[in-house]
Amino acid sequence: MVDLKGKKILMVVAPNNFRDEELKEPQAIFSRSGAEVTIASKGVKRATGMFGAAVDVDIELAEVSADVYSAVVFVGGSGSDVYFSDPQAHALAVNAFEAGKIVAAICIAPSTLANAGLLKGKKATAFSSAKDNLVQKGAIFTGAAVERDGKIITGNGPDAADAFGNAVASAIV
Numbered sequence: 001m002v003d004l005k006g007k008k009i010l011m012v013v014a015p016n017n018f019r020d021e022e023l024k025e026p027q028a029i030f031s032r033s034g035a036e037v038t039i040a041s042k043g044v045k046r047a048t049g050m051f052g053a054a055v056d057v058d059i060e061l062a063e064v065s066a067d068v069y070s071a072v073v074f075v076g077g078s079g080s081d082v083y084f085s086d087p088q089a090h091a092l093a094v095n096a097f098e099a100g101k102i103v104a105a106i107c108i109a110p111s112t113l114a115n116a117g118l119l120k121g122k123k124a125t126a127f128s129s130a131k132d133n134l135v136q137k138g139a140i141f142t143g144a145a146v147e148r149d150g151k152i153i154t155g156n157g158p159d160a161a162d163a164f165g166n167a168v169a170s171a172i173v
Contacts, residue, residue, distance in 0.1 A: 002173045005034035007070040009172070012040045012089065013047045013055065017079030020049035021158045022106045026073065026165030033169050040064050042082065050077050061088050066096035070172045076107020076127065076157065083112045090116035097151060104168045106155035113152065114139055122149040125156045 009030050013023055023039075030037050041047045041057040048054050066072060072092060074083065083089035093116045097103045105113050110126040111133045113119050120138030125147040135141050145160040146153065146167045153171060155164030 002033050002169050004030060004070075004169060004172060007035045007172055008038065008068055009035045009071045009073060009168075010038050010040055010064060010066075010069040011073045011075055012061065012083070012092070013057075013075045014077060014079030014082050015041050015044040016048050017050045017077050018047060018053075018075045019077030019080075019107055019158055019161075020051045020053035021161045022077060022155075022164075023049065023055065023075045024053060025161035026106075026168060029162070029165035029169055035070075035169070035172075038069070042086070042088070050079070061086075061092070064092055066092055066099055066101060069096065069101060071102035071104060071168055072096040073168060074105035074109035074112050076105070076109040076155075078108075080107065080109045080112070083109070084115050086112070093118055100151065102151050102153060102168060102171045104153040104155075104164070106161065106164050107157045110134060110139075110154045113154070118152060122152055123147050124149065124152070124154040126154060127157045
């Protein structure tokens with residue numbers, strides 16, 4: 001287990017229908033490693049997962065500054081499409097990337113990164129339904145469970161949540 005004491009990680013969840021394990025498994029890894037985890041969303045104080053998980057939202061997406069965090073993680077699930085064309089989500093991802101932070105997304109959430117222009121020429125993976133969008137935006141789609149290309153980490157879905165969380169944690173140190 002890596003030591004993330006003193007590190008801050010932002011996890012961005014959809015207001016509704018984020019994928020429970022894609023939040024909970026990486027969050028547990030980050031917390032066990034000593035990181036401070038902050039949950040961001042849009043327009044809600046409590047976000048709800050596809051399978052009943054509920055999480056208190058610590059900060060409104062519009063109020064987030066990427067400078068504070070070592071990593072920004074976009075959680076997947078059917079509701080994560082709310083960020084695909086969201087200018088605030090795109091700005092957050094781009095600002096974090098340009099500041100040299102880890103930018104990560106799992107399941108269909110890599111489409112947010114692709115639509116923000118961050119995956120062009122980068123190796124990436126995602127849930128199969130997001131493949132075409134990633135390729136159209138210039139990503140080199142690998143289909144791997146977890147893919148890391150520099151400071152960008154992508155995961156292909158709930159079965160990869162644990163490996164994805166470990167990849168993000170390892171990339172921060």
